Amino acid sequence: MYTKKTLSNFTNPKNYGKLKNPDGVGKVGNVVCGDVMWLYIKVEDSKISDIGFETFGCVAAIATSSQITELAKGKTLKYAMDIKKDDIVKSLGGLPPVKIHCSILAVDALAEAIYDYLKKQKQPISADLEKKHERIKQEKEIIECKYKDWTDNQTRVTSNQ
Amino acid sequence: MANKKIYLDYAATTPVDPRVVKAMEPYFTEKFGNTASLHSFGVEAKEVLEKSRKVIADTIKAKASEIIFTGSATESNNLALKGVAFANPDKKHIIVSSVEHDCILTSASWLESRGYKLTLLKVDEYGMVKQKDVEQAITKDTLLVSVMHANNEIGTIQPITEIGKICKEKNVLFHTDAAQSFGKLPIDVNRMNIDLLTASAHKMYGPKGAAMLYVRTGVKIKPILHGGGHENGLRSSTVNVPAIVGFAKAAEICAAEYKKENERLIKLRDKLIKGALNKIPDVKLNGHPKLRLPNNINLRFKYIEGEAIIILLDAEGIAASTGSACSSPKLQASHVLLACGIPVGEAHGSLRISLGRWTTEKDVEVVLDKLPKVVKKLREISPFK
Numbered sequence: 294m295y296t297k298k299t300l301s302n303f304t305n306p307k308n309y310g311k312l313k314n315p316d317g318v319g320k321v322g323n324v325v326c327g328d329v330m331w332l333y334i335k336v337e338d339s340k341i342s343d344i345g346f347e348t349f350g351c352v353a354a355i356a357t358s359s360q361i362t363e364l365a366k367g368k369t370l371k372y373a374m375d376i377k378k379d380d381i382v383k384s385l386g387g388l389p390p391v392k393i394h395c396s397i398l399a400v401d402a403l404a405e406a407i408y409d410y411l412k413k414q415k416q417p418i419s420a421d422l423e424k425k426h427e428r429i430k431q432e433k434e435i436i437e438c439k440y441k442d443w444t445d446n447q448t449r450v451t452s453n454q
Numbered sequence: 455m456a457n458k459k460i461y462l463d464y465a466a467t468t469p470v471d472p473r474v475v476k477a478m479e480p481y482f483t484e485k486f487g488n489t490a491s492l493h494s495f496g497v498e499a500k501e502v503l504e505k506s507r508k509v510i511a512d513t514i515k516a517k518a519s520e521i522i523f524t525g526s527a528t529e530s531n532n533l534a535l536k537g538v539a540f541a542n543p544d545k546k547h548i549i550v551s552s553v554e555h556d557c558i559l560t561s562a563s564w565l566e567s568r569g570y571k572l573t574l575l576k577v578d579e580y581g582m583v584k585q586k587d588v589e590q591a592i593t594k595d596t597l598l599v600s601v602m603h604a605n606n607e608i609g610t611i612q613p614i615t616e617i618g619k620i621c622k623e624k625n626v627l628f629h630t631d632a633a634q635s636f637g638k639l640p641i642d643v644n645r646m647n648i649d650l651l652t653a654s655a656h657k658m659y660g661p662k663g664a665a666m667l668y669v670r671t672g673v674k675i676k677p678i679l680h681g682g683g684h685e686n687g688l689r690s691s692t693v694n695v696p697a698i699v700g701f702a703k704a705a706e707i708c709a710a711e712y713k714k715e716n717e718r719l720i721k722l723r724d725k726l727i728k729g730a731l732n733k734i735p736d737v738k739l740n741g742h743p744k745l746r747l748p749n750n751i752n753l754r755f756k757y758i759e760g761e762a763i764i765i766l767l768d769a770e771g772i773a774a775s776t777g778s779a780c781s782s783p784k785l786q787a788s789h790v791l792l793a794c795g796i797p798v799g800e801a802h803g804s805l806r807i808s809l810g811r812w813t814t815e816k817d818v819e820v821v822l823d824k825l826p827k828v829v830k831k832l833r834e835i836s837p838f839k
Binding site for chain 1: 757758759760761764766767769787798799802833835836837838
């Protein structure tokens with residue numbers, strides 16, 4: 294199901310753990326879906342000088358977290374913002390279709406960390422990044438809403454008829 | 455690194471016992487006849503089929519004529535629900551528990567989509583159905599109650615004797631899916647008032663591709679497979695004689711050995727549960743502490759996810775399973791754990807370890823050594839800790 298590269302990324306993840314005094318933090322995902330990714334960045338001269346992640350989730354979630362930190366480390370913010378989910382999937386040699394959402398989560402986590410950094414620094418935020426931030430925020434709300442429906446369904450199940 | 459692979463997923467499937475393989479062998483090559491043929495090859499196949507039917511019937515105190523061989527437990531469960539529904543169109547209400555296997559739940563909801571009324575029975579924190587709830591759910595229109603004997607994920611053993619009694623009193627048919635318990639727990643279809651029962655060979659050291667549905671004499675049922683009229687017209691298909699011979703041999707072995715084997719497995723099971731609870735922080739047992747299958751262990755670990763545990767354990771040479779279906783589309787933690795009222799986040803972090811005939815004390819010790827390390831490693835990666 295998983296490629297060798299995905300499995301080795303998972304069993305030996307790079308850059309995991311919280312960073313001390315991060316310049317930006319991105320928190321995405323939802324425990325209901327079984328995936329939560331927190332990504333930390335340190336920035337020097339518009340470059341990501343250090344990066345770390347903490348992930349609750351499956352093999353793909355941890356492997357893609359590790360992979361995006363590898364792809365972004367030492368790179369400029371502009372370059373990092375251009376990393377696409379397909380870049381992660383390709384660099385892992387592919388992901389099972391049901392796990393593609395993990396690569397999206399990783400890209401979103403990085404975008405959110407950069408957004409957080411720029412916001413704190415009072416630096417200009419591109420329209421694209423602003424749009425992305427809004428979408429991520431909205432998706433979080435949708436999932437929470439979905440989850441609410443779903444728990445209501447569960448109540449129906451447990452209420453006998 | 456691990457030098458020997460340890461298989462602890464016997465609830466998914468078991469290896470075939472070498473004694474079973476030996477019993478099956480002649481039926482692939484020399485005694486390969488079709489049970490429907492009139493010549494001596496056919497007669498020989500028919501004879502062993504009927505002999506096997508009798509062996510299996512005896513283990514649950516049924517009559518041979520009440521056993522229908524099928525290809526899988528899924529098929530048996532489909533036949534039980536749909537076949538009974540098709541044959542009894544006057545009643546339109548079906549009751550199943552909310553912790554049934556997917557093949558019961560989806561068959562039941564398919565019937566619901568065809569105009570049946572469906573009641574899903576709630577369960578308590580251990581996944582146990584309450585007999586009172588069954589009693590209350592039954593109406594004049596109720597055709598069938600289906601509650602599994604033992605749960606495939608958490609091992610909880612349901613009070614099927616009590617449920618059978620209620621069904622008999624209320625004149626409602628009672629089906630039980632015994633895929634996980636057949637050959638492991640004693641079953642007496644008369645004492646337990648069971649009208650229909652599902653069992654499968656590959657869960658009890660027989661081959662894949664052989665299963666059965668017990669149907670009490672007098673219960674009206676229609677086939678879902680039409681054709682040459684095999685199995686008394688209830689399951690047309692060329693009979694899989696070698697697999698059925700293996701099924702019977704496996705049932706015979708289990709009947710002779712299960713008492714002693716259960717004592718052994720319960721010791722190993724409890725050692726593993728106790729060890730894990732002692733050695734690992736923030737872990738809980740899923741399912742009932744006592745009323746559970748002798749070979750089932752199901753633990754949930756806070757802050758981490760089940761699939762990740764499985765793959766790290768596999769890298770250590772230990773094959774187990776998860777209750778959490780992370781590989782299925784989002785928002786699908788195990789329906790069994792959720793029905794027990796376990797929070798979604800915690801349900802995602804569940805691990806099922808199922809022991810079996812070749813599990814040793816050494817295997818349990820290896821798990822107790824490796825599992826805490828795996829959990830610790832994943833928690834280091836997790837943002838919640």
